[in-house]
Amino acid sequence: MAASAKATGAILLTGATVLFHTESDKVEALRNTDILVRGNKITKIGKGVSPPRGAEIVDCTGKIISPGFVDTHHHLWQTQLKGQHADISLCEYIPAGYWQSHAYRPQDMFWGQLGGAMQAIDAGTTFVLDHAHGNQTNEHANEALKATVASGLRSVFAYSHPPYFTKWDEKTCEMSHDILPKSSMEHIFSLAAQQPFGNGRVQIGFGFDYWFLPKEAIQGIFGSLRQGGVKLFTSHYAKNAVFGTHSSLIHTLQSYNLIKSPSDILLSHATGLTASEEDALRKTQIPVSSTPHTETLMGFGWPVSLNSGINLTLGVDCHTSNTSSIISMARSSLMQSRQKEATEAAKGSRMHFRPAVTVKDAFNAATISGARGVQLGDQIGSIREGKMADLVIFDAQNSPSMSCVAETDPLTAIVMHSDIRDVDAVMIDGIWRKKQGKLCAVQLDSQKNALEWSDVRKKLLASQGDILERQKKLNMEKAGQVLNQMFRIDESKLIK
Numbered sequence: 001m002a003a004s005a006k007a008t009g010a011i012l013l014t015g016a017t018v019l020f021h022t023e024s025d026k027v028e029a030l031r032n033t034d035i036l037v038r039g040n041k042i043t044k045i046g047k048g049v050s051p052p053r054g055a056e057i058v059d060c061t062g063k064i065i066s067p068g069f070v071d072t073h074h075h076l077w078q079t080q081l082k083g084q085h086a087d088i089s090l091c092e093y094i095p096a097g098y099w100q101s102h103a104y105r106p107q108d109m110f111w112g113q114l115g116g117a118m119q120a121i122d123a124g125t126t127f128v129l130d131h132a133h134g135n136q137t138n139e140h141a142n143e144a145l146k147a148t149v150a151s152g153l154r155s156v157f158a159y160s161h162p163p164y165f166t167k168w169d170e171k172t173c174e175m176s177h178d179i180l181p182k183s184s185m186e187h188i189f190s191l192a193a194q195q196p197f198g199n200g201r202v203q204i205g206f207g208f209d210y211w212f213l214p215k216e217a218i219q220g221i222f223g224s225l226r227q228g229g230v231k232l233f234t235s236h237y238a239k240n241a242v243f244g245t246h247s248s249l250i251h252t253l254q255s256y257n258l259i260k261s262p263s264d265i266l267l268s269h270a271t272g273l274t275a276s277e278e279d280a281l282r283k284t285q286i287p288v289s290s291t292p293h294t295e296t297l298m299g300f301g302w303p304v305s306l307n308s309g310i311n312l313t314l315g316v317d318c319h320t321s322n323t324s325s326i327i328s329m330a331r332s333s334l335m336q337s338r339q340k341e342a343t344e345a346a347k348g349s350r351m352h353f354r355p356a357v358t359v360k361d362a363f364n365a366a367t368i369s370g371a372r373g374v375q376l377g378d379q380i381g382s383i384r385e386g387k388m389a390d391l392v393i394f395d396a397q398n399s400p401s402m403s404c405v406a407e408t409d410p411l412t413a414i415v416m417h418s419d420i421r422d423v424d425a426v427m428i429d430g431i432w433r434k435k436q437g438k439l440c441a442v443q444l445d446s447q448k449n450a451l452e453w454s455d456v457r458k459k460l461l462a463s464q465g466d467i468l469e470r471q472k473k474l475n476m477e478k479a480g481q482v483l484n485q486m487f488r489i490d491e492s493k494l495i496k
């Protein structure tokens with residue numbers, strides 16, 4: 001069957017193994033089970049479901065259906081920078097990653113964002129909280145948002161304005177002091193008033209990292225954005241000997257009275273915190289996005305463990321340095337949680353008979369906990385009648401790595417043994433976005449023809465070539481000096 005991004009009346013998935021969350025978040029494997037999708041919702045789960053007239057019937061024998069994966073921290077725009085960040089730490093990443101939207105034109109944002117979203121969907125991700133910090137101009141933001149909508153992803157576009165540069169060339173790097181330009185703020189309010197986009201899939205959030213602003217200014221920004229309809233707020237929160245040493249974001253949020261219940265603020269990383277900060281995270285249950293790959297690759301320190309008592313969700317962060325697979329994040333998080341637990345026990349010359357953290361904990365962080373963390377727990381994150389049809393189908397039958405475990409323990413098969421190649425199909429909002437192992441074509445508003453992945457790839461490579469040329473003209477040493485001043489970095493602590 002040809003790949004199609006068209007909405008259909010009804011789709012019946014038959015004979016699958018369905019990973020079903022119970023009321024207490026246990027995961028049961030329902031064998032030989034059908035799922036009926038009508039419009040954008042799951043309307044029936046059961047055996048022998050009769051297909052409505054004209055329904056598309058998909059035989060899922062030998063396949064495992066999982067809820068779509070929820071990614072709570074990702075910078076989708078950065079695709080053209082892939083390959084530039086695998087061997088650097090956070091010190092270099094900030095100028096070489098975060099600030100590089102300086103080298104992007106608005107059209108580059110479109111292709112980078114579309115590539116990032118398609119890469120996520122390919123890996124089974126159906127929702128991304130996009131910390132969208134590449135918005136040098138309003139036009140950059142418009143292009144990124146347009147690409148998210150075109151991709152078919154469900155997303156909160158957490159609009160963020162990066163620091164920008166009045167001058168950055170071969171000789172100098174000068175940062176603007178206007179960190180939240182009026183035109184950007186007006187743009188956010190205007191988009192929030194127009195939301196949702198993409199048939200309800202895409203909402204407007206706010207990405208904010210400027211906690212050095214005065215208390216009244218921050219309270220004013222949050223208050224007015226909430227009133228303006230902004231759904232979700234997100235912020236980076238990482239500390240180590242060099243970064244973020246002089247602030248305690250969770251205590252700031254508490255003392256500024258910014259935390260609501262349930263929280264509409266989600267914090268990323270929460271690495272390197274004091275015991276008192278970790279306690280405050282447990283007490284408030286403010287959701288945290290752990291991004292084990294970037295946290296490890298870039299030297300953030302130990303990622304938060306799955307059994308820490310902190311309200312943990314998972315994110316990819318930078319697909320420039322690592323995979324976009326949330327299942328890979330779940331697996332890494334599980335392994336690091338166990339390593340931390342074992343290291344603690346070893347300090348007392350002891351060992352756990354059985355590890356405390358389980359495959360189910362990792363899976364739930366990738367699905368239902370992530371959904372609750374972005375306040376969509378009643379709509380996505382588990383397979384339930386009445387919930388949105390955001391589904392991932394694994395072709396367990398044709399996967400050598402999943403064989404002999406898919407049959408006995410489907411949950412473990414996915415968390416520990418699956419790979420992106422095993423993601424046979426992805427449905428978001430009742431629409432196929434990947435089918436028969438291949439991404440479906442995307443439809444752009446402005447073009448009649450749909451774009452296949454091969455077309456998007458050509459555009460990405462052309463855009464990457466332009467960006468690489470512009471990057472050659474940026475003095476990175478000067479940018480490093482700006483960073484050191486900005487974060488008041490004690491250079492004697494940097495091992496070079």
Ligand SMILES: [Zn+2]
Nearest residue numbers: 131236268317
């Ligand atoms: Zn980040």
